[in-house]
Amino acid sequence: MAYSADTIEHVDDHIGNVTLADRPGSVTLENRPSPVDRPFGGVAPRYRFSDDLDGKHRDHDIHFSSIMTTDPDGKYTITQENESHLELDGGSTQPPVVATGFNIDVRDTHANILARTGDATGVIAYGTDTQDLYVYDGASWQFYRNT
Amino acid sequence: MTSTLETCENTAARPASPSAGDTLYQIDTKQIITWDGSAWRLYESDGTAVNDSDITGLSPHLWLDPSYSSSFFTDSGKGTAVTTDGARVGCFADRSGNGFDFVQATEADKPMLCKEAGIGNVSSLCYTLTDELEFTGTSGSETSAANITIFWVWRLSPEGYHFFLQGGSGGNEPRLRNNGSATAPNYNWNPFGSESGSGGGVAFTSSTVSASAFPARHVYCLRTNSSANRTATYYNGGSDITGSATAPTGVYLEESQTMLMFAGTSNYYSPYWLFEYLVFDSSLSDANVNKVNTYLGNKHGLTVSDIS
Numbered sequence: 001m002a003y004s005a006d007t008i009e010h011v012d013d014h015i016g017n018v019t020l021a022d023r024p025g026s027v028t029l030e031n032r033p034s035p036v037d038r039p040f041g042g043v044a045p046r047y048r049f050s051d052d053l054d055g056k057h058r059d060h061d062i063h064f065s066s067i068m069t070t071d072p073d074g075k076y077t078i079t080q081e082n083e084s085h086l087e088l089d090g091g092s093t094q095p096p097v098v099a100t101g102f103n104i105d106v107r108d109t110h111a112n113i114l115a116r117t118g119d120a121t122g123v124i125a126y127g128t129d130t131q132d133l134y135v136y137d138g139a140s141w142q143f144y145r146n147t
Numbered sequence: 148m149t150s151t152l153e154t155c156e157n158t159a160a161r162p163a164s165p166s167a168g169d170t171l172y173q174i175d176t177k178q179i180i181t182w183d184g185s186a187w188r189l190y191e192s193d194g195t196a197v198n199d200s201d202i203t204g205l206s207p208h209l210w211l212d213p214s215y216s217s218s219f220f221t222d223s224g225k226g227t228a229v230t231t232d233g234a235r236v237g238c239f240a241d242r243s244g245n246g247f248d249f250v251q252a253t254e255a256d257k258p259m260l261c262k263e264a265g266i267g268n269v270s271s272l273c274y275t276l277t278d279e280l281e282f283t284g285t286s287g288s289e290t291s292a293a294n295i296t297i298f299w300v301w302r303l304s305p306e307g308y309h310f311f312l313q314g315g316s317g318g319n320e321p322r323l324r325n326n327g328s329a330t331a332p333n334y335n336w337n338p339f340g341s342e343s344g345s346g347g348g349v350a351f352t353s354s355t356v357s358a359s360a361f362p363a364r365h366v367y368c369l370r371t372n373s374s375a376n377r378t379a380t381y382y383n384g385g386s387d388i389t390g391s392a393t394a395p396t397g398v399y400l401e402e403s404q405t406m407l408m409f410a411g412t413s414n415y416y417s418p419y420w421l422f423e424y425l426v427f428d429s430s431l432s433d434a435n436v437n438k439v440n441t442y443l444g445n446k447h448g449l450t451v452s453d454i455s
Contacts, residue, residue, distance in 0.1 A: 102150070102170065103150060104150045105149060105150045106149055106150060110196065110198075111198060111200065113196070114196055114197075114198045115198075119149065120149075120151055121154055121172070121174065122151045122152040122153065122154040122171075122172045123149050123150065123151045123152075124150050124151065124152050124172075125150075132193075132196075133179075134196055135152065135172050135177075135179065135192075137172075137174065137177055138174070140195045140196070140445065141195065141196040142177045142192040142193075142194070142195060142196070143192065143193050143194065143195075143196040144179065144190060144191075144192060144193055145193040145268070
């Protein structure tokens with residue numbers, strides 16, 4: 001089986017490049033095609049992110065470089081090279097990873113949110129009946145009104 | 148893991164090198180903060196969320212709730228809601244379900260809706276000059292004055308001899324008034340039945356306390372209890388500031404009697420703000436007084452303490 005990389009391109013320090021300080025250390029992918037069947041190098045999944053808050057979301061292509069190795073157990077590990085790179089496998093068996101934004105998984109009624117216990121400071125919730133946002137401050141829920 | 152914002156204690160503890168879009172919860176200010184690439188953008192809390200079931204669970208006899216979706220109308224018919232800041236309100240509808248609405252038919256005497264008047268953007272009614280709302284008692288509204296609990300959230304002007312609540316037929320009705328002057332105001336409660344009268348009454352706060360309290364929004368609670376033969380009042384919770392007042396006799400919201408909320412005359416000009424008014428037809432326990440005080444404190448951004 002042969003694979004073609006979408007892009008082999010190394011982008012480092014030009015305008016628009018991003019530094020991903022909190023990148024994951026490495027990503028282990030299971031059930032992937034053998035690296036011998038495809039070239040090493042970066043792929044170019046398309047990320048969408050906003051670099052300001054003026055409501056004008058700008059699309060950016062971010063190119064990453066990676067080193068792929070094969071573990072004895074048959075798993076393939078992609079390791080980042082430096083702070084400017086994030087390792088991703090853009091192979092054909094999985095679609096490119098697309099950023100979807102921060103997800104609020106506590107979505108409940110106002111009453112049920114207030115009845116929750118054991119939440120940590122900073123837990124955020126969405127009121128399905130009020131459309132307000134709620135953040136737990138360690139003692140009670142602060143709300144941020146939908147306007 | 149539950150979706151959780153990263154937190155920082157205060158402004159000084161914000162990340163030194165944030166990336167555009169980084170969003171945190173700042174603990175000391177209760178703000179959500181987002182880095183836009185060049186500056187932190189701040190999103191203020193609208194207040195501490197409250198659960199209305201804390202009130203409905205206690206079955207209020209009367210509840211004028213400014214946050215309720217159906218509170219303000221142009222007139223007693225309740226056909227047209229009032230939502231515009233500065234508009235006249237002819238009916239502050241009772242949320243208890245008992246229909247004890249406070250109304251005003253005269254256009255010039257209707258208080259104005261005041262929005263965004265503080266934390267939580269809780270609306271209020273602003274009274275000036277002759278503005279007042281009235282409620283005429285019914286057989287259903289009348290309740291023993293010896294065992295009631297009443298809460299107000301309001302902001303008052305330290306103007307002498309103005310009546311915050313008064314029976315329409317004069318001094319023989321229960322009334323709450325500022326019995327002092329602009330420099331020495333105090334709460335004064337002329338209660339019911341044999342204790343009623345046009346003069347005297349019980350001064351429930353010292354002029355020193357009231358002079359500083361009146362201009363600030365606050366929770367004022369009055370509770371009577373026949374078993375203890377006592378009337379207690381609380382300012383933002385805390386200790387009983389009544390002194391040795393006994394429980395009144397008579398009835399409250401008496402049938403056929405008109406109660407005036409801010410009995411204005413042309414001699415009075417200072418504005419008053421009524422945020423919330425609650426009546427329970429029983430002497431609430433300490434725990435339940437604390438529950439209501441906490442609810443009102445959170446809702447209106449006030450610091451309250453347990454009563455003692």
